[in-house]
Amino acid sequence: MAVIIDGKAAAQSIKKKLADLTAGMTSKPGIAVLQVGENPASQSYVNSKEKDSQEAGFYSEIFRLSENTTQEALIKRVEDLNARKEINGILVQLPLPKHMDSDTVLNKINVLKDVDGFTYISAGRLMSGKPAFVACTPKGIMKLIEETKEKIEGKTAVVIGRSNIVGKPMAMLLLNANATVTICHSKTKNLKEVCASADILVAAIGRAKFVTADMVKSGAIVIDVGINRVDGKLVGDVDFENVKDKCSFITPVPGGVGPMTRAMLMQNTYEAYLLQNERAK
Numbered sequence: 001m002a003v004i005i006d007g008k009a010a011a012q013s014i015k016k017k018l019a020d021l022t023a024g025m026t027s028k029p030g031i032a033v034l035q036v037g038e039n040p041a042s043q044s045y046v047n048s049k050e051k052d053s054q055e056a057g058f059y060s061e062i063f064r065l066s067e068n069t070t071q072e073a074l075i076k077r078v079e080d081l082n083a084r085k086e087i088n089g090i091l092v093q094l095p096l097p098k099h100m101d102s103d104t105v106l107n108k109i110n111v112l113k114d115v116d117g118f119t120y121i122s123a124g125r126l127m128s129g130k131p132a133f134v135a136c137t138p139k140g141i142m143k144l145i146e147e148t149k150e151k152i153e154g155k156t157a158v159v160i161g162r163s164n165i166v167g168k169p170m171a172m173l174l175l176n177a178n179a180t181v182t183i184c185h186s187k188t189k190n191l192k193e194v195c196a197s198a199d200i201l202v203a204a205i206g207r208a209k210f211v212t213a214d215m216v217k218s219g220a221i222v223i224d225v226g227i228n229r230v231d232g233k234l235v236g237d238v239d240f241e242n243v244k245d246k247c248s249f250i251t252p253v254p255g256g257v258g259p260m261t262r263a264m265l266m267q268n269t270y271e272a273y274l275l276q277n278e279r280a281k
């Protein structure tokens with residue numbers, strides 16, 4: 001039976017550390033969250049971000065904009081926030097309504113305030129091995145792997161999924177940590193064999209219980225990013241019940257990657273605050 005990596009506890013401890021750090025500050029790290037429309041999942045994510053900001057002792061502003069906000073009006077909001085000194089981090093909640101182009105909007109965020117790490121500049125800096133704001137999910141996963149105290153260097157890592165927000169930055173972080181990395185996707189042949197070669201297996205697919213025990217190497221570290229709703233219950237991309245007996249470490253869903261993703265947004269905002277105050281000196 002694997003050790004279950006407790007993302008909830010790890011996230012709580014990061015938020016507690018941030019709260020201790022901000023308690024003694026006269027000015028606070030500030031985050032602005034922009035939500036457009038009433039997508040229920042987005043609403044719940046935005047509410048969580050507001051709660052996390054409070055727990056970390058940050059200043060926060062939440063903008064809940066109507067579904068028919070124009071792209072120009074949203075960009076104007078972003079630009080106003082770029083100019084405001086008390087706002088260190090800006091997050092545009094995805095998905096945006098269909099009449100907007102997410103990339104256009106996201107790339108208006110000042111790179112120093114890009115706490116989600118989704119601008120082309122942040123992604124390019126990560127790719128080039130330069131300091132950058134890294135997308136919260138993969139950044140949080142690296143922390144969860146650190147929790148295992150296992151060395152990443154030299155290990156074989158397989159990431160299933162190649163999205164810009166999870167799969168690709170995840171692969172890049174593992175590569176930067178000197179793992180030998182393979183990225184799999186829907187056109188990958190021999191997926192089972194490739195996955196079964198992984199010392200570290202990250203599943204970011206969006207299909208309930210996709211990763212079965214026969215796809216997992218004995219003793220592997222298994223990270224489950226997936227969030228799927230099955231009969232009203234949250235289920236990951238990994239068949240947890242069967243895989244847990246084969247691997248050495250595994251993240252649960254819920255309580256694994258999700259809470260760490262949230263904590264990393266706070267961590268990035270804190271780092272943005274330090275960076276901007278350093279530059280202002």
Ligand code: NDP
Pocket residue numbers: 137160161162163164165166167184185186187188191204205206207225226227228257258259261262
């Ligand atoms: P995307 O839909 O953008 O990407 C899914 C990836 O899975 C694609 O690259 C796709 O391949 C690949 N894929 C789909 N089917 C298969 C298959 N049969 N075999 C191999 N690969 C396949 O999703 P995201 O990256 O945004 O998210 C992935 C999951 O993680 C979702 O469940 C999402 O809800 C969750 N998530 C969780 C977060 C958290 O905080 N816990 C944060 C972000 C996401 P192809 O490119 O070829 O289409």
